[in-house]
Amino acid sequence: MTVRVQEADFDVGAELTALRAGDARVGALASFVGLVRDVNHGVGISEMTLEHYPGMTEKALAAIVDEAKARWDIYGALVIHRVGPLKPCDQIVLVAVTSAHRGEAFAACEFIMDYLKTRAPFWKREVTPEGARWVDARESDDSAATRWEK
Amino acid sequence: MSVQVLYFASLKEALGMGGEMVELPAGVTTVGGLRDWLASHGRDKLASARNLRCAVNQDMAGADAIVRDGDEIAFFPPVTGG
Numbered sequence A: 001m002t003v004r005v006q007e008a009d010f011d012v013g014a015e016l017t018a019l020r021a022g023d024a025r026v027g028a029l030a031s032f033v034g035l036v037r038d039v040n041h042g043v044g045i046s047e048m049t050l051e052h053y054p055g056m057t058e059k060a061l062a063a064i065v066d067e068a069k070a071r072w073d074i075y076g077a078l079v080i081h082r083v084g085p086l087k088p089c090d091q092i093v094l095v096a097v098t099s100a101h102r103g104e105a106f107a108a109c110e111f112i113m114d115y116l117k118t119r120a121p122f123w124k125r126e127v128t129p130e131g132a133r134w135v136d137a138r139e140s141d142d143s144a145a146t147r148w149e150k
Numbered sequence B: 001m002s003v004q005v006l007y008f009a010s011l012k013e014a015l016g017m018g019g020e021m022v023e024l025p026a027g028v029t030t031v032g033g034l035r036d037w038l039a040s041h042g043r044d045k046l047a048s049a050r051n052l053r054c055a056v057n058q059d060m061a062g063a064d065a066i067v068r069d070g071d072e073i074a075f076f077p078p079v080t081g082g
Helices: A014-022 A056-071 A101-118 A137-144 B008-017 B032-040
Strands: A002-004 A028-035 A049-051 A073-080 A083-088 A091-099 A122-129 A131-134 B004-008 B019-023 B053-056 B071-078
Touching: A002 A056, A002 B053, A014 A028, A014 A073, A014 A091, A028 A101, A056 A101, A056 B071, A073 A101, A091 A101, A101 A137, A101 B004, A122 B008, A131 B008, B004 B032, B008 B071, B032 B053, B032 B071
Parallel strands: A002 A073, B004 B071
Antiparallel strands: A028 A091, A049 A083, A049 A122, A073 A091, A122 A131, B004 B019, B053 B071
């Protein structure tokens, strides 16, 4: 189980290869990559900055991964989230999960992403033609996370 | 009792600081009490911020969470990562 918060970009291919390397139990690897779009709520975005709460961020992500591990039979999990200045088309986040079968891998990957969106202390600030603005949380993210509650 | 208070994102910007050490009167014992006390002592943005979230020692906490000497208490808007 690996959690990394970093300014640097990441190589998805290399990360996925490393996650499953040498583990012959793995029959499924599910991954999600979040990217910076050039438009949000109909307004053009030229730049974005991601702020976070150092210390709590890593702790919150590790807790989310631990919960995924408790719920599903998964072998490996990886979360990489970037912070600092980003531009459209840049990678923001990678979540990847390995398991024996696809059902567990898909579900755990989606769960980690949904909880990350509502529980990990990151904040986006985007630059638009009218100036910079903090991104508002979406209600759809709350409902996406709520559906996993038992 | 003194606590380390941290502010993030739009709240940090509105208050013009990322954090402060705060000496609290004896009557302030919860996160909600701390928020009210700070709001009435010059940090009025804490009163008007919508859906403010809080963490105590880097764990999400509700308004009724207990505040203890030496705690790290963070206030911030709803998160928007991913």
